[in-house]
Amino acid sequence: MKKTINIPLGSQHISLLEPVRFKFECENEKIIGVDADVGFVHRGVEKACTTSFKFDAIGYVVARVCGLCAITHSLTYTAAVEKLLGAQITSKAKYLRILLLELDRIHSHMLCLSHTCENAGFEAMFMRIMGDREHIMEIQELITGNRVQFDYISIGGVNRDLAPESVQKIKENLYIVKQKVQGYMDEFTNNWSLSLKFKGIGMLSLDDAYMYNAIGPLARASGLRIDVRNEIDYLPYHEVGYKMQTHTDGDINARNLVRLAELVNSIEMCENILNGLPEGDIFTKIKGKPQGEALMRFEAPRGELMYYIKGNGSAMLERVRIKTPTFSCIPAFSHIFLGGDYADAPAVLASFDPCMSCTAK
């Protein structure tokens, strides 16, 4: 007789933001098999980029692949095209790009932390973090004119200059958020009921992280020192005070702490940029059509994002390939679920911070 029961989670579920279906095979309370189905939101962006949009418009189309890391998508694409066109952008534009990239990371990590708390049953913490996240959204609206989906990056620079009168407000908001993040650190390390839900649950060891090709905060929480920001020289990350954050435990708690440490580091980077922003233009005009192949990587909030583009000298590209962070992490996700309790599944899932609209494109 069959001893196991199958429990589906999704495609529509209160703890999920987006449609994804997991099928858990359970024996009593323990999960012994996982099957993931991620293709619900497949739209066909890659194909449309080569058939219906010209290369200078694609930067705004690929931003719609994912609303949370929209800026990383358009930046990676734009950087790849700039590499093909041999363009040089001004250093002010580079710093403004980092500023927005880090603001995006801050709000994405805060969303993830609040979501993890909500799925662990701590509704008050969810409300607290979501409330504080509005400070960052305000900054983004001040700089770019929109709260999410800011079409800020264009080929040759950025679309809007930083108004001098808004700098003061941005600094104030960043200061407030920094204080709040210190408070969360305390809460996440010392709160007893959160530790019951987070400590020692959803473990990923260093060897497994290496073997299953984990990236992003998931890998850094297991002690794997992997971060694209550390490896590229296209954006001056080392000048603005980038430090890699790692932890060794590999459980949900470690992931939260890594995200919190990255929040603090990102806020510091933003402050450094605001204090030492160089003078100059924000946009250089670039002529030509992309010809040849280019590959570009950046660190999205969830890990490495890679674009491959191929042009043939006309306005239409021949191929655009997007490799997204969640896609690379799926083997590690499935491995972590095995052997855990079913009751922990929503919290574990939220701690991965999965992004399905990235994965399915």
Added chain:
Amino acid sequence: MFDLKKYRKKSPWILHYNAGSCNGCDIEILACLSPKYDLERFGVINTGNPKQSDIFLVTGPVTFRTRERLVELYTQMPEPKVVIAVGSCACTGCVFRDMYNVEVGIDRYIPVDVYVPGCASSPELIIDGVVKGLEILEQKTKEMEKPFKLFKEATTDDGIVNRRHSALKVGEDDAKD
């Protein structure tokens, strides 16, 4: 006694479904529920259960794989219900129009009451949309509770009472007056 009508207006529950959006509008819906905008002051609660909800928030153009689920969720919700399309892509398809795996907006499959445009629609707009949806919900409730006749007056020709054409379709009586 228990007045369901009153409570439905005071505390509508929300069901949210992502039919292939980019998450941009979804996080704005989450932001609506957070302390700054606080949709909960209208009694709104986010539920995961279609059988308990009154307002259906849909984001995203409909992809081929989500459309069955979309219609399924819609049919599982009890009457009266209000459908709100959040974001440009739920309204018209936005940039995803003409991609090979995408439909043009949700109104091909389910009737939409309120359209909330914007990419991404701001929380203020979404709150406006939900408040507008509440009005429509109230109106729909009233309409549902209105008594209506099933038969017309019988006609008499040549002194014989004729009931052959007296059956009424639902709503036909209202249309006349």
